Amino acid sequence: MPSVLRRALASSVSLLCCVVLVACDDAPSDEEPSVPPPRADLAAPAADELADGVEPPSLREAAINDAEVVGDVVVLAGAQEQGGGLRPVVLVSDDGGAGFAAAEVESSGPWARVEHVAGGPDRWFASGWDGGDVPALWTSRDGREWEQVPADSLPWAAGDEVDDLVLVEGVLVAAGRTASRAGDDGVARLAQTTVWSSSDGAQWERTDVGAPADPAEQPAEPVGVVAEADGLSLAVEVPGGSDEGSAGRVAFWRSTDGGRSFEQEGTPSVLDGVGDVRALGMSVDADGRVLLALQGPPRDPADTSWAGIVLRRTAEGWDLLEARAWSDPQRDEGLVDVLSSDGGLVAAGARDVDGQVDAVLTVGRDAVPVEHPVLTGAGDQEVHRVVSTSRGVLAVGRSLVGGIMRPFALLLDEDGTHEVALPLADEDVPEPTDVGVLVPGATAGAEGDDDGPVVLGGAAGSPVAWSRVGGRWQANGLPWVTDAWTASSATVRDAVRVGGTIVAVGDLERAGPSRGAVWTRGSEGEWRLRIPSALHAYGNGYGSTTIEAVAVRPGADPTLVVVGSASVNGQQQALVARSTDGGRWWQRAGTGARREATLDETLRGHVADAGFVAPPGGSISVDAVEATAEGWIAAGSRSEAGGPRRAVFWESEDGQRWTAPQELTTPAHPDGLPLDAAVTSIAVRGGEVVLTGRLQAGVGRSEGWVTWRRSADGSWATGGRGRGSGGGR
Incomplete structure (x- = not known):
């Protein structure tokens, strides 16, 4: 073998x-071997x-x-x-x-x-x-x-x-x-x-x-x-x-x-x-x-x-x-x-x-x-x-x-x-057996408007405690149970409206690594849980993933993009995936940049995209994503080994192929201290894009927030500065 x-x-x-x-x-032979023709x-x-109406198969890895x-x-x-x-x-x-x-x-x-x-x-x-x-x-x-x-x-x-x-x-x-x-x-x-x-x-x-x-x-x-x-x-x-x-x-x-x-x-x-x-x-x-x-x-x-x-x-x-x-x-x-x-x-x-x-x-x-x-x-x-x-x-x-x-x-x-044909069991992870009915709204049972935030409240014996701190919603006590997979906790971090339904993203955790999760609401208000392989660290559950945000480009065939991060054997990676069918089927995105594989990647059979992997000894995160007039923009932070974090962004025309990370200017500290910067939210108004991020000088020392504004002509300028927490979704 x-x-x-x-x-x-x-x-x-x-x-x-x-x-x-x-x-x-x-x-040597005078007669060349016959090459069988393809079966197109x-x-x-x-x-x-x-x-139309046919859902792509949810295949399990094998x-x-x-x-x-x-x-x-x-x-x-x-x-x-x-x-x-x-x-x-x-x-x-x-x-x-x-x-x-x-x-x-x-x-x-x-x-x-x-x-x-x-x-x-x-x-x-x-x-x-x-x-x-x-x-x-x-x-x-x-x-x-x-x-x-x-x-x-x-x-x-x-x-x-x-x-x-x-x-x-x-x-x-x-x-x-x-x-x-x-x-x-x-x-x-x-x-x-x-x-x-x-x-x-x-x-x-x-x-x-x-x-x-x-x-x-x-x-x-x-x-x-x-x-x-x-x-x-x-x-x-x-x-x-x-x-x-x-x-x-x-x-x-x-x-x-x-x-x-x-x-x-x-x-x-x-x-x-x-x-x-x-x-x-x-x-x-x-x-x-x-x-x-x-x-x-x-x-x-x-x-x-x-x-x-x-x-x-x-x-x-x-x-x-x-x-x-x-x-x-x-x-x-x-x-x-x-x-x-x-x-x-x-x-x-x-x-x-x-x-x-x-x-x-x-x-x-x-x-x-x-x-x-x-x-x-x-x-x-x-x-x-x-x-x-x-x-x-x-x-x-x-x-x-x-x-x-x-x-x-x-x-x-x-x-x-x-x-x-290889007879493998291709069914998706079994449906949740009893998750109750989740109701969208600023409070349980209250419907938000199309432009407002989508918050998951709880009903039918499945309480959900929610908090606006950091834009995160924590699901407490929800029985996220399948026939063979039970999460000890479920965190919903972001949600968007897609046509007449809602798509929420987050992650599930039990003893061991966390895994990316997607919840979609049906026409009758019922919710379906999916655990896509594309939202795992390597598509096979190795490593831990955290899903931070989701954005949608509306249309007859709406496109969704989720962003998050993965930690794989100590190596930090950004995670970006796209869905073109309303959140049922997801595919990992990349920049197309190649790099030499680490020993762990060689053993595990996956080489992380160079544009989405942290430098050796450094860090990387992607915490926000939005659709723009030209395509998509995602943003977060990146650092070299021993260096400060720098605010960065990626751009894409289709949500699948992205540019390399592009660095934003970090404001100077009045005392000359090095500042860490990270983008935490994105706002898009027509051709204008505004990125908001947090500044920090040293561990635990907040320096407030800052904005970066891109005009319709593509130029970037540092905008306002502020104290306080700011910068959240």
């Missing part, structure tokens, strides 16, 4: 990386192309992490979002991948996911997690009904990881890493490459491969373990050490006794002179020969591109099948997966096209691209797994559209290229 999957999100929503792929044939009729309609083929049976394994957590997903096909059905998977944890699967004629195994810090294991006789192996029967301890599975003559072999607490702080760190083997999933033998890593160094990571005709092959990526000039490399180990012992092989001579090498994928071709996909820098130091390397092992050693420069050295992954099929070598992955990530699937020596709308549709796509089935080649990928990660599958057979 490709190593890109092991670098996937801990919530199983895997990495979308920006790479360009290559492919080659096993040997299978392209999903865009949200604005749906028929990811397919691995695929295994035994005869006509194909098993896909992964996870899907459910009720604020994850549930394991296994899909089974008995016709070579032409159609799939959902399997039954036993699970008790709230964050369960399947990451690796291995099968044989009459036994299947899958590994993953069930919400704890110890790997979980499932077993099945037919791939359709899965039972979880009791934890006390497993060989793993807290902190261990399983990186790949293979089933060899009825023996399950798991390759991974065991944790050590050898450091001074006693923290468990992955240190030892380990292989476990079992014939029944209950009795295990452990084999340590190589020496344990120093606590100060990053441990070696198994790329994959595969079965060959004469034994097992294990590839391990050994990262560069802390010493300057220490390059990463790939180590190879062989076993001829079913994984009970391993002997190290030398590094392939074809890699001599290649520097920092990363292993990305490992598979076996139709003749039982190992294929290995790697990425490394070119031999020529003047060349800034990296090389995609495909190796094939033969009886005489390793053959270099391909070494071609293709990607930016700052990109994390290169060649993601390779497969030797009847048409030659198939390569899979993704590439960056003008800021959008398109999936790539290529066949043959000349890397002929397979074309299909699902590979280049809206949002970001990646093909990360290819397997050979009895019908052809099955390519599994993932797309990120509107902040929602979804898997897809394409079958390349003699009739063409077909998208294969």
